[in-house]
Amino acid sequence: MKKDFITNNKVDMADYTRALELIEKSRYILIITHVNPDADSISSALALSNLFFENKIKHKVFNISSDLPSNLDFLARFDKITDQLPKFFDLAISVDCGTIKRLGIQLDKSIPLINFDHHKSNNDFGTINIVDPMKSSTAEIVYDFFKYNGLYITKNIAEALYVGIYDDSLAFSLGRCDEYTFDKVNHLVEYGASPSSIANKLKRRDSLAKYRIIPKVLNSLELYDEGKIGSVIALHEWFQETGAHTRDCEDALNMIMSMHIVKVAFFVRVVDNECRVSLRSKGNIDVSNVAGKFNGGGHFNAAGCTFDSLDIENIRQIVLKEILETTK
Numbered sequence: 355m356k357k358d359f360i361t362n363n364k365v366d367m368a369d370y371t372r373a374l375e376l377i378e379k380s381r382y383i384l385i386i387t388h389v390n391p392d393a394d395s396i397s398s399a400l401a402l403s404n405l406f407f408e409n410k411i412k413h414k415v416f417n418i419s420s421d422l423p424s425n426l427d428f429l430a431r432f433d434k435i436t437d438q439l440p441k442f443f444d445l446a447i448s449v450d451c452g453t454i455k456r457l458g459i460q461l462d463k464s465i466p467l468i469n470f471d472h473h474k475s476n477n478d479f480g481t482i483n484i485v486d487p488m489k490s491s492t493a494e495i496v497y498d499f500f501k502y503n504g505l506y507i508t509k510n511i512a513e514a515l516y517v518g519i520y521d522d523s524l525a526f527s528l529g530r531c532d533e534y535t536f537d538k539v540n541h542l543v544e545y546g547a548s549p550s551s552i553a554n555k556l557k558r559r560d561s562l563a564k565y566r567i568i569p570k571v572l573n574s575l576e577l578y579d580e581g582k583i584g585s586v587i588a589l590h591e592w593f594q595e596t597g598a599h600t601r602d603c604e605d606a607l608n609m610i611m612s613m614h615i616v617k618v619a620f621f622v623r624v625v626d627n628e629c630r631v632s633l634r635s636k637g638n639i640d641v642s643n644v645a646g647k648f649n650g651g652g653h654f655n656a657a658g659c660t661f662d663s664l665d666i667e668n669i670r671q672i673v674l675k676e677i678l679e680t681t682k
């Protein structure tokens with residue numbers, strides 16, 4: 355099992371061992387999820403948190419904000435995630451943080467950091483770096499960490515890892531999903547993750563507000579370059595009018611991407627007093643490069659960046675120009 359289950363791995367196998375050794379000798383561990391956390395970051399953190407809890411390893415799961423995706427509330431130890439830093443910790447573990455900025459805090463240089471991630475933009479900012487951009491999700495990399503070290507995957511851990519892989523691969527629809535991904539998912543189901551129950555909890559608990567704001571967002575659609583490029587926006591007042599959360603309109607971008615003619619799409623909205631841009635593409639268009647031009651990052655087909663300016667229409671034009679440059 356140890357020999358053949360990760361034959362496509364870019365990670366140095368010895369790092370899995372080193373990471374576990376470091377975990378075992380630490381007195382208090384801080385697991386850090388990224389700013390604007392997604393299912394992959396939270397799930398990867400909770401898989402580790404459940405392992406630590408079951409083995410009486412002192413730790414906290416931290417996010418800079420207390421505003422977490424509530425559809426993940428069924429995962430074990432979700433309610434233990436905190437926005438308060440402990441007074442003492444002698445090991446930090448970041449999960450799914452593509453850049454050190456994504457941690458949301460500045461770590462003391464003397465504290466060792468284990469960096470679990472799958473972003474192309476990751477520049478190995480940790481003491482131990484377990485980074486592989488070919489993986490569907492960070493959860494898949496955390497799964498490998500469990501397997502390689504012979505750690506037991508409980509039902510709670512299996513559920514968390516399944517959620518991370520399922521969500522980050524857009525329900526197994528992205529190119530980074532391969533036979534190894536399905537092999538892992540198969541095992542996670544054997545260990546107790548229920549695909550139907552998880553899909554129901556993740557996808558079928560939407561608010562009414564979501565269906566009030568999405569039509570507004572879709573209505574803002576503009577197409578360029580004979581429909582190959584699409585953009586949508588969300589105005590600040592739409593959130594106030596509908597009571598929707600920022601996360602409620604994220605599906606609108608996937609809807610635009612589902613149109614046959616659209617090859618690249620982006621979404622501009624104001625969140626927390628800055629303009630956030632999400633980019634998606636199909637096939638061989640690298641949107642992480644576009645995001646990189648504006649100090650953002652991400653993956654080949656899904657990336658993002660932020661702007662200090664709140665001028666949505668202006669930012670729409672700036673990003674469009676960059677995409678036209680990239681795709682011409």
Ligand SMILES: [Mn+2]
Nearest residue numbers: 394450492522
């Ligand atoms: Mn991820």
